[in-house]
Amino acid sequence: MSFETDMIIDRRRLKRRLTFWRIVGVLAVVAAVLTALAPFDLSVNKDRIARLEVDGIIVDDRLREEALADIAEDDKVKALIIAINSPGGTFTGGDSLYQSLRKVAEKKPVVTVMGGTAASAGYMIAIAADYVIASAGTITGSIGVIMQTADVTGLMDKIGIKPVVVKSGHLKAQPNPMEPFSEAARRVTEGIIGDFYDMFVEIVIERRNLPKSTAYELADGRIYSGRQAAANGLIDAIGRESDAIKWLAANHNVDDQLPVIDIKIDYEDEPWRELVGKSLGKALFSERLRLDGVLSLWHPEGYLD
Known part of the structure; x- marks a missing residue:
């Protein structure tokens, strides 16, 4: 066999080997991708129970509302x-989330599991559920x-600063730290x-399902322990997530072996939302200034993650 023939044979062998290893490499990449996506496929294509975690300060959240709308229409989500x-x-923020949760509850069973704190607007969204634990x-x-x-006008007088406010009416921009809080403004604010x-x-x-008089008596702003809330009819039972799953199985025939999958919301374009929600308890004074309007909030100064 000539030298040239040997060269040709060797090149063909080398080419076959390169092709083989290229195929192996492609298959390895495909396998890695499939492995990475496996948890996602499980949560999307199989029956499951969805879990929405509401942690920290509640504000308007369009992405969360869209995620809940998807959950309501997803037949694979059983509860x-x-x-x-x-x-x-x-x-x-609390009312918007409450309304979104009620829309889910129209399509499938919803149960709330309270953690360390579920007060004020946190309680409002809790009772959107069919059962509260x-x-x-x-x-x-x-x-x-x-x-x-x-009202910082007294302090400003002491340091020699006189605010100048030009507005269209005496109730515009009231309450306002730069002006005394007038009785007329107080009446309007109290009405709101x-x-x-x-x-x-x-x-x-x-x-x-409380009598009006009982509800107003309970709604004087005080906090309740879980036991007190159960005794007063503000919640249904003392328990944990496992008890919620048992309730779903007993009352709505939801398979108690279904996986519980967290709802993932991509805040990549709005990173400030997670920052506000979770850091508010640690840096409250500066963050609280971002919460405009009427608040439904329990003494956040004492709130810890």
Whole structure:
């Protein structure tokens, strides 16, 4: 056999080997991708129970509402668990989330599991569920709303600063730290607070099936332990997530062996949301200034993650 023939044979062998290893490499990449996506496929294509974690301060959240709308229409999701650890937040944030959860509840069973705290707007969203469970030591209740301001005009006088405010009417931009809080402004503000408060209590009356007088008596702003809340009809039972799953199985024939999959919300384009929600308890004074409007919030100064 000539030298040239040997060269040709060797080249063909080398080419076959390169082709083989290229195929092996491609298959390895495909296998790695499939392995990485395996958990995702399990959660999307198989029956499951979804879990929504509400942790920290509650604010308006379009992405969360869209995720819940998808959950409502997903036939593979057999039930929703709301896991709450929140002292509340803005009234509109709580109300928006409450409405979104009620839409889910129209399509499938929803159960709430309260963590360490589920107060104020945190309680509002909790009672969107068909069944509410808390730990004995959960801090809940704090049914009410609050709007806070400060009058710094006296301090400004002492340091020689005189604010100048030009506005179209005497009730514009009231309350305002740069002006004394007039009686007319106070009456208007109290009227707004009263209206928001009535809306909150009406939700409690409807969802907890309480007499109006009882609901207003309980809704004086105080907090309750989980045991006290159960005794007063504000929640259904003392327990944990395993008890929620048992309730779903007993009352809605939901398979108690289904996996519980967290709802993942991609905040890549809005990273500030997670920052506000989870860091508020640690850096409250500066963060609290970002919460505009009427709040439904339980003493966040004492709130810890």
